[in-house]
Amino acid sequence: xxxxxxxxxxxxxxxxxxxxxxxxxxxxxxxxxxxxxxxxxxxxxxxxxxxxxxxxxxxxxxxxxxxxxxxxxxxxxxxxxxxxxxxxxxxxxxxxxxxxxxxxxxxxxxxxxxxxxxxxxxxxxxxxxxxxx
Amino acid sequence: xxxxxxxxxxxxxxxxxxxxxxxxxxxxxxxxxxxxxxxxxxxxxxxxxxxxxxxxxxxxxxxxxxxxxxxxxxxxxxxxxxxxxxxxxxxxxxxxxxxxxxxxxxxxxxxxxxx
Ligand code: HEM
Numbered sequence: 001x002x003x004x005x006x007x008x009x010x011x012x013x014x015x016x017x018x019x020x021x022x023x024x025x026x027x028x029x030x031x032x033x034x035x036x037x038x039x040x041x042x043x044x045x046x047x048x049x050x051x052x053x054x055x056x057x058x059x060x061x062x063x064x065x066x067x068x069x070x071x072x073x074x075x076x077x078x079x080x081x082x083x084x085x086x087x088x089x090x091x092x093x094x095x096x097x098x099x100x101x102x103x104x105x106x107x108x109x110x111x112x113x114x115x116x117x118x119x120x121x122x123x124x125x126x127x128x129x130x131x132x133x
Numbered sequence: 134x135x136x137x138x139x140x141x142x143x144x145x146x147x148x149x150x151x152x153x154x155x156x157x158x159x160x161x162x163x164x165x166x167x168x169x170x171x172x173x174x175x176x177x178x179x180x181x182x183x184x185x186x187x188x189x190x191x192x193x194x195x196x197x198x199x200x201x202x203x204x205x206x207x208x209x210x211x212x213x214x215x216x217x218x219x220x221x222x223x224x225x226x227x228x229x230x231x232x233x234x235x236x237x238x239x240x241x242x243x244x245x246x247x248x
Binding site: 096 | 153156157160163171176178181182185201205208212230233237240241244
């Protein structure tokens, strides 16, 4: 089909609803959106991690400097934020991989998987918070 | 099959696989580092520098860097094709992400070998 036929084939009068407030978002949809959001956050967060990595390896002095910077409240908060995104992305990503292998690939399994993802990552994020402070 | 010239492997199936393989490498690397931090509460410069001086760790870190580049590229590409419908805007976004990823990659290598 050419471009024009394609457009004609799809541009019928199907109703279009893009009002997000009217959608229902089941739990698996929410956990999936968060997985995407955390992927984005990590993409930006890598800059912070590489910077800390660089400072930590460019000599004893800068290692100690970065160590004391990491004692500050703001630095701890940023670190906790990045680690939280990482842990969530890791847990949800692992669930993703399991489902790709055919594990829990049912409607019930999807709902349960989403619940497990949320609970496990919240627990890990809280433990990490305690560990940092 | 629809081939797309901006996707990493020019095929969705290939990109899908790349994203999964790189995810496993990244997960292994992250779990290793987290384990290391937990096992070494009072980390000294000598420990840390020694860890990254060993060849095995350099190889592992390089693998993680390569995986990160491919994983984030496919990931950001997927996001851009979902939301950015204007091809110029999408192309610019993909170019920017690719550029940032390349900077991350070279920067990472420089940290590993440049000291
Ligand atoms: C540390 C750096 C990482 C970054 C910057 C990153 C970034 C991203 C981004 C931007 C996406 C696209 C999200 C989407 O399409 O909705 C994505 C997808 C994905 N990530 Fe990561 N990720 C990282 C680590 C990991 C790790 C450690 C895992 C391990 C399990 C993982 C597993 C996945 C999986 C399975 C997908 C595919 C999701 C899908 O097909 O919908 N990622 N990642």
